[in-house]
Amino acid sequence: MSGANDMSIAGLILEASIPVQLIMLLLLIISVMSWALIFQRSGVLNTASRKSKQFEDKFWSGIDLSKLSTELSQSDQKKQGLESLFLAGYKEFMRLRQQSGVSPEAVMDGTHRAMRVAHSREVEKLEQNLSFLATVGSVTPYIGLFGTVWGIMTSFIALGSVKQATLAMVAPGIAEALIATAMGLFAAIPAVIAYNRFTNRLQRIEIRYENFLEEFSGILHRKAHS
Structure with missing residues (x-):
C-alpha cells in the first residue's frame, strides 16, 4: 500500500502494486485491441453492405448474366459478397x-452447392474475430475485479502491521484497486455493445445473401429448363 497523498488517477496507477499495474496494463492492451477490431469490423461490414446494394442494383437492372459474369471476372477488384455468390453459381451452372x-x-443441384459453399465462405469472412469481442465483454470485468481484490487485500494486509489504522491510510490503496475494476468495465462495455451491433448487422447481411441465393437459383432454374 502506498502512503503517498497523490489521489489523482495517474498517481494512483503509478503507485499501485506491481500485480495491479500488470493487470491494468493487460486491460489497457485488451482495450486497444478491442477498439482496433471494432473499427476494422465496422469498415468490413459497411463495405459488405455497400457492395451488396451496388451489385443488386446492377443485377436487377436487366443486364445480361453472361455479360455481368465477364465484367466481374475481368475486373481487378477483389470479389466479395454477392459477387462471389453470383460468380460461383453462374460459372458452375454454365460448366x-x-x-x-x-x-x-x-x-441445379451442382449450382446450388457451389453457391452454398461461396455463401459459407463470405459469412465466415464477416464473422472473423467477432468472438474476440464476445470474450472481451465477458472476461475483462473479472480480470479488473481480480485486480481490485488483490489491491484491497494488499492494503488490508499492510494495515495489519499498523497499530492505529485510519481511513486516510487505506483510502489510496482501495482507490487504486478500484481503478482496475473501472478499466475492466471500460474494456468490456464497448466490446459488448459492438458485438451485439455487429451480430445484428451480420444477420441482416446474411439474410440478404440468402434471399439473393434463392432468387438467383430461381432464375437459373428457369434457364436450365428452357
Whole structure:
C-alpha cells in the first residue's frame, strides 16, 4: 500500500502494486485491441453492405448474366459478397450445362452447392474475430475485479502491521484497486455493445445473401429448363 497523498488517477496507477499495474496494463492492451477490431469490423461490414446494394442494383437492372459474369471476372477488384455468390453459381451452372447427359436437376443441384459453399465462405469472412469481442465483454470485468481484490487485500494486509489504522491510510490503496475494476468495465462495455451491433448487422447481411441465393437459383432454374 502506498502512503503517498497523490489521489489523482495517474498517481494512483503509478503507485499501485506491481500485480495491479500488470493487470491494468493487460486491460489497457485488451482495450486497444478491442477498439482496433471494432473499427476494422465496422469498415468490413459497411463495405459488405455497400457492395451488396451496388451489385443488386446492377443485377436487377436487366443486364445480361453472361455479360455481368465477364465484367466481374475481368475486373481487378477483389470479389466479395454477392459477387462471389453470383460468380460461383453462374460459372458452375454454365460448366454443368455444357456437359452432355447432365439433367437440369443435376445442373441445379451442382449450382446450388457451389453457391452454398461461396455463401459459407463470405459469412465466415464477416464473422472473423467477432468472438474476440464476445470474450472481451465477458472476461475483462473479472480480470479488473481480480485486480481490485488483490489491491484491497494488499492494503488490508499492510494495515495489519499498523497499530492505529485510519481511513486516510487505506483510502489510496482501495482507490487504486478500484481503478482496475473501472478499466475492466471500460474494456468490456464497448466490446459488448459492438458485438451485439455487429451480430445484428451480420444477420441482416446474411439474410440478404440468402434471399439473393434463392432468387438467383430461381432464375437459373428457369434457364436450365428452357
